[in-house]
Amino acid sequence: MAADKLAKELSLTGQKKHITRNTITLLINCTHQQKFYKDQYIKFGKAENYFRELKTSGNLNTIGISYTFIDLINKAIENDLIEEKIGFHDRNWSGRITRIKPTEKLISEYIDAYDLHNAKTERKLEPLVLRDRNKTSKSFNTTSQVKRYQDIVRRYNNFIGKQSLALSGSNTTQNSNVIFDDYHVYRVFNNSSLTHGGRFYGAWWINLQSELRPHITINGATTIELDFQAQHVYLMYGLEGISYLEKKEDPYELDGYHRNTVKKAILTAINTTNMTGAFRACLKELKDKYGSAVRSMDYFTYVSPVDTKAGYEGLIYAFLAKHPPLEKHLHTNIGNTLMYLDSQICSHILDHMTERELPVLPIHDSFILRKDDQNELIIAATAAYQKVCPKGIAPLL
Structure with missing residues (x-):
């Protein structure tokens, strides 16, 4: 089995079920990358909170991947099985998540050798x-x-x-x-x-x-x-x-407001219990998306109308008037x-x-x-x- 061979080659230690889970996950992703988007990288967060979020995420981590997955990735890099582009984060709302992709060695010795191209989970x-x-x-x-x-x-x-x-x-x-x-x-x-x-x-x-x-x-x-x-x-x-x-x-069309800003504000409003909490959540989401381009027109178009509580309340009252x-x-x-x-x-x-x-x-x-x-x-x-x-x-x- 490809996963067992990979675990042996990388000398992975720990509980067998966790090792198998991690190696299968890596091979699935690398095969998927080769099958669907060869020239692209796979986004992969190395921060511990990335895995904490995955543990509670309904749309990603269905098999319980944990922080130990990083050890597998590091060893795969050392053994020339994975190519890595390291991410970064700075204080100006800017950053980029780490990206990985399989090397020719992993493709030939695992994906091709075990015919994983046609495998389905x-x-x-x-x-x-x-x-x-x-x-x-x-x-x-x-x-x-x-x-x-x-x-x-x-x-x-x-x-x-x-x-x-x-x-x-x-x-x-x-x-x-x-x-x-x-x-x-x-x-x-x-x-x-x-x-x-x-x-x-x-x-x-x-x-x-x-x-x-x-x-x-x-x-x-x-x-x-x-x-x-x-x-x-x-x-x-x-x-x-x-x-x-x-x-x-x-x-969502309101005079004086960008449609996407209105949509974000209303979707936040229906998922919170008070105006203050909704304002904070809405502003955070908009800044997370546009804050890295704080001087761009996108930022001011989307964020400025709701970057104060009074501005957020004004949007809500305009929506309710309609x-x-x-x-x-x-x-x-x-x-x-x-x-x-x-x-x-x-x-x-x-x-x-x-x-x-x-x-x-x-x-x-x-x-x-x-x-x-x-x-x-x-x-x-x-x-x-x-x-x-x-x-x-x-x-x-």
């Missing part, structure tokens, strides 16, 4: 994960509804695993995040409740950079990506018995409930498409599919909304 992931507020996994009763959720995920995984998915024709110079899983998805519910969260995570395309998604092919066919515009705003209207779709306008029915929902932490609704819509869509043997790749509120299948996706989406929140239907663009 076969880890038996649980289709549903329930976590408490501390992100710790919890047990749950297998009710008839839970069985239904599980069956949909299993059928989808079985079907999508038989399809040929690839990333081709990309000229981008971006790097892809390290991937710890392959074709299988699973649902993550939050706050010890099967009505909070429930979104799909795990598969490689979910973590793929948005710039690379247009290059995904399904069974050799090019794809398109359709997503629900401002889905959570439409769902909040739907909970009030109002169909915002009839207005035929973008709910959307009075939504005042009761902002700063109430309704986000997990809305994610549950959008995850149920996604689940129904996947079930519909799988029954018709039409492959579709979910990314929360968007779907990657072959262009010829888009009419069926619209039919599936319409039916899904009727089951979950009939008045909350959002445009699929």
